Amino acid sequence: MSDTVQKSLSAQSWRDLILLAALWGGVFFSNRIALFEIGPITLVAHRTVWAALLLWCLAIFRKTSISLSPRLWMVFCVMGLLNNLIPFSLLNFAQLTVESGLASIFNAATAFFGILLAALFLPDERLTMTKTMGVALGFLGVATAIGFSHLTAFDPRSLAQIAALLATLSYGFAGIWARKHLTGVSPLIAAAGMLTCTAVIATPLAHYIEAPLTLSLGSATWAAITYGAVFGTAGAYLLYYRILASAGSGNLLVVTLLIPPFAIVLGALFLNESLPPRAFAGFLLLAIGLIVLDGRWLAKRGSTRDS
Template identity: 35%
Template sequence: MQRAWVFFWLLALIWGSSFLLMRIGVAQIPPAQLTFTRTVIAAVAMNITLLLLRKRYPTDRSTLIWLVVIGLGNTAIPFTLLAWGEQTVESGMTSVLQAITPVFALVIAHFTFADERITPLKIMGIALSFGGIVVLTSRDWAAGQGFGGDLSGEIAILVASFCYGLFTNVSRKTLRDKKVEPVVVAAVSMTAAAVSAAVMMYTLPLLGERAPVSYASLTPEVLRAGVVLGVLNTFVAYLMFYYVIEGLGAARAAMVTYVVPVVAVTLGALFLNEMIDATLLLGSALILAGIALVNLRLLQRRAKLETPLAQQPEKL
């Protein structure tokens, strides 16, 4: 278990650094191209892993279609929205806004699964989280930016969080109904995400977004950011997460959600000189407190029911 805790903190550091790396990457790489870069690297690595494990793609058309949809909605679109938002929004702020994903997931699950119901405690958590969003975006309204500048980027990040919340439930339903192993879901959906990102990379410029750039023109720092996002923050982190689940259980592994924004805000301040002010601290505290209330009963229930992963392979 001690080793699993080491991986838990490493995972928090890796995922927390994603926002720093995206902020560095979008300085020269258009958002959709940055998404393509990290997903194509991760897709190649995941498909090699699939071959080594002697797993295969699903053969029925319905399952494949759902996995492609998951790749588009749970990876390609939110990755691109996050990168687009980080063109104007600081990495620490992005991580805090993205942390609200479990709240969106809960609201959607309430209308999707019989075992996920919104209780008064969860309503309080939702209210706190959205109060945190109001606090975080208040700086832009106070500055008279309206929907321009940082606020449009913040909205893009919140839409990305909604996508994660929505497709977390779609993924859960697919895993349950289609009985597809998570490693297969990851390989197929990441491949679909890479293809989708390639399409967006060349179509979004028609809508006024930046055109793709030559990788040869990138500075070493930006190129490293893109490669590390693909190898470490997407592929390795996925494998590490399931190792942490195996060692600590799903309930404890899910607690990494609370650590990631702290890591991201700290890294942003250290390496990008991002400002940490009272508004950021108050908004972050409200969102994390809300998420804690939303997840409290769920984590307690999982902790009681949990057995080692080897006895519950369906959790993978």
């Protein structure tokens, strides 16, 4: 992330970041509610079908130019797999066993995988000493949150936590793919296209692996699906790209720090979840790692020392 140290955040950008964190923090809560009735892949299918429809309607309403080549659809399909189908399914699977707040803490590892993968696959990215320190702290935080004893004991809870981590790895690959193939594509069309491809793949997959998709679901499940599709996916993507344009990709690292508090509080209030102390210790290490990656605090300390 070559632009990690960049623009100062305006008051509006802070409001947008907090809103985006609240939306995505709420997704962990809504997913847990929906998973009481439907399976992980079925939830992905519902979430992406309705979100894609909403975004295409918005594109038509805005009269957005839509020019889609077979190559671009292929790009959308790969992006849909890496950014939606694989990580959504893995996180949903994880939430069958681990707390929604803990899943959101693991989700913060996305930034660290993104840094490593960018250094491997993007020629303009270098793994500097500062980035190496930040990544090391981040992965130490992940290991702490999992619990060192669970790293060798592969019980269902351990497997669920590993699934959550693999989801963040998939997000990291999605970021590389987007950098290489989606530059210049309208954010609205890119989001609608990848969600459409995800829905087309996830719907038959859910049908054969879990159960035929049905609209006969409980009101709580529909409320959770509606939130996840409308606010946590379609609305969140639009807000994400607005922050990206106004504040830069480096500042979007901040949102990964802000998501877990929302997920943890919602899980504690409405799902009676409680996290072990190691989860909070791991989150603290993740936060320190992200601060090191961001670089502004260290740069400010250095300039103060030199003055």
